[in-house]
Every structure is written in structure tokens, then in C-alpha cells.
Amino acid sequence: MEEVASVAAPGTVLIVEDEPKLAAVLQDYLRAAGFGTEIVADGRLVLDAIRQRPPVLVLLDLMLPGRDGVSLCRELRGFSRVPVIMVTARVEEVERLIGLEAGADDYVCKPYRPREVVARVQAQLRRQAWDQARQGPSAAEAGPGGLLIDDEALRAHWQGAALDLTPAEFRLLRHLARSAGRVFSRDQLLDVLHEDGRAVTDRAVDSHIRNLRRKLEAALPGSDPIRSVYGVGYAWEGWVEA
Structure with a gap:
């Protein structure tokens, strides 16, 4: 599996996961729900992938080769408000709070059910749509x-x-x-x-x-x-x- 897919379709969810089997399962479920997907397996490639092909949401593993998810999220927040859901096996509450302070929007802890991840993706995108409707000139029409x-x-x-x-x-x-x-x-x-x-x-x-x-x-x-x-x-x- 390539670390970064060559083309990101509209409505793409970026899956940042270095375990190929987990990434493939998430990809299958997200595609079944109608999303395009892109996979990045190396932390050093994440920010360039987001800049070049902006996704609608990022599923960000906390532990990655090359660079960790918390530092990536902090830097990402310097140029993007794309929703970020952290995916991690580190379930201590302190780690959750650190992630939220870094700018993550939600957490999913391993082991997880792929359907739960898809539901959280959909919930975050609904939230983003509400925020945009509130801020936009057509909010009264929403x-x-x-x-x-x-x-x-x-x-x-x-x-x-x-x-x-x-x-x-x-x-x-x-x-x-x-x-x-x-x-x-x-x-x-x-x-x-x-x-x-x-x-x-x-x-x-x-x-x-x-x-x-x-x-x-x-x-x-x-x-x-x-x-x-x-x-x-x-x-x-x-x-x-x-």
C-alpha cells in the first residue's frame, strides 16, 4: 500500500495510520459510507498531504513513525481548521486532554469498531456544517x-x-x-x-x-x-x- 495516494477525491477523509490492516479496514468502511479516502503512514508526510490535497477531515493516529500525532495537530492548527479525530491506543485521560489542547476535535480509542469511527466522522462534519451555516450570510435560510x-x-x-x-x-x-x-x-x-x-x-x-x-x-x-x-x-x- 502506498503511503500517500496519488489523488484525493472531493469529500476525502485523510487516514493517518501506520498499521496497514487498520488503515485498510477504515478505508473500506468510509468508502462504503460515501467518502473518498487517502492514507498516509508516515508522520513526516502528513502536513504536505493536507496542504496539497485538503481533506474534509483527518483521522490522526497518535503514535506514528517520523512524527507524533500531537505535534502534528498543533502545527496543523496554525494553518487549517479541518476537523481532526485522534485515533490512539493510549487511553490515559491525560493523553486525551493533551490531544484536545493541541486542537483535536474528538478521540477514538483502540480497539474500536469501524462503524463507530464512521459515525464520529459524520458527526464532526455535521458540526462543521452547522458552524459554517451560523457564520455564513445564508444562516437565516438554514x-x-x-x-x-x-x-x-x-x-x-x-x-x-x-x-x-x-x-x-x-x-x-x-x-x-x-x-x-x-x-x-x-x-x-x-x-x-x-x-x-x-x-x-x-x-x-x-x-x-x-x-x-x-x-x-x-x-x-x-x-x-x-x-x-x-x-x-x-x-x-x-x-x-x-
Whole structure:
């Protein structure tokens, strides 16, 4: 297998992976999902490949010959905002946080299910589309709006549709949306779930996030503005109306 394919098709996902079998499996699944693919196996070739044939997303292995994924991501962020999903077998939380500080958008830990990787790729590209719609001149045409929170009435609307939220769900959503893009740990989100300080576990956060996602998806089918960061927590990635 060549380290860098000669042609990158529109809608190409760049797979940066030095294990040929893993790269081939990811390539097969991504192609089945309609993506073009390009494979780079050497860290020293990654940035030139991105500059010459800009991909729509980069799947970046952390451990590479020639150069590591964290330093690549840091340099990449100096000239590109292309979404980056780090793929790694180093599952320590510190490594995840280092990667996020370097500019990675998400993590997938080995061993992984290829379908999960494809789902995360699709989620990142939806997020990018929302960001572009928010920033572009035609944002008003993209839908009736973003997230609107009424603190006085304790109500929230997503894309113009009212959300039927419990008080805990409302507080959780409001906290995430106030710092859109910031990743909150489960422990941090536990502090806002119940104002009376009752004892709850971090599983309660996951349960509320599932409910929020279900209600947001009902308001706008196909939307998933809450990003999961494996082993860390959650972030709001939709746009928020002033």
C-alpha cells in the first residue's frame, strides 16, 4: 500500500495510520459510507498531504513513525481548521486532554469498531456544517434558528421548536450552551444537575444527556449538537441565539 495516494477525491477523509490492516479496514468502511479516502503512514508526510490535497477531515493516529500525532495537530492548527479525530491506543485521560489542547476535535480509542469511527466522522462534519451555516450570510435560510434559552421562563427552544425539559435537563443544557465548544467533565456537570446537593453518580449525567439528545433530535431530526469526548465529558457544539 502506498503511503500517500496519488489523488484525493472531493469529500476525502485523510487516514493517518501506520498499521496497514487498520488503515485498510477504515478505508473500506468510509468508502462504503460515501467518502473518498487517502492514507498516509508516515508522520513526516502528513502536513504536505493536507496542504496539497485538503481533506474534509483527518483521522490522526497518535503514535506514528517520523512524527507524533500531537505535534502534528498543533502545527496543523496554525494553518487549517479541518476537523481532526485522534485515533490512539493510549487511553490515559491525560493523553486525551493533551490531544484536545493541541486542537483535536474528538478521540477514538483502540480497539474500536469501524462503524463507530464512521459515525464520529459524520458527526464532526455535521458540526462543521452547522458552524459554517451560523457564520455564513445564508444562516437565516438554514433553519428557524439555533438554541434559544429563556432563563426567566426556564424554557428552551431548538431550531424554533420548544423543548419539554425537566429542571435538571434545563440546567444541564443551559450550562453547556453558556460555554459552547468547551468540554465539561462529568464531575463538573454533576455540580449543576441538582441544586439541593443530593448525592448522584456520573451515570446520571449520561442519562440526562441521552434524554437531551432524544429531545433535540425530535425537534430537528438528524441533529446531534452535544459532542461526546470519550472518557472526559460533553460539549455543546450547536449555535446559540443571543
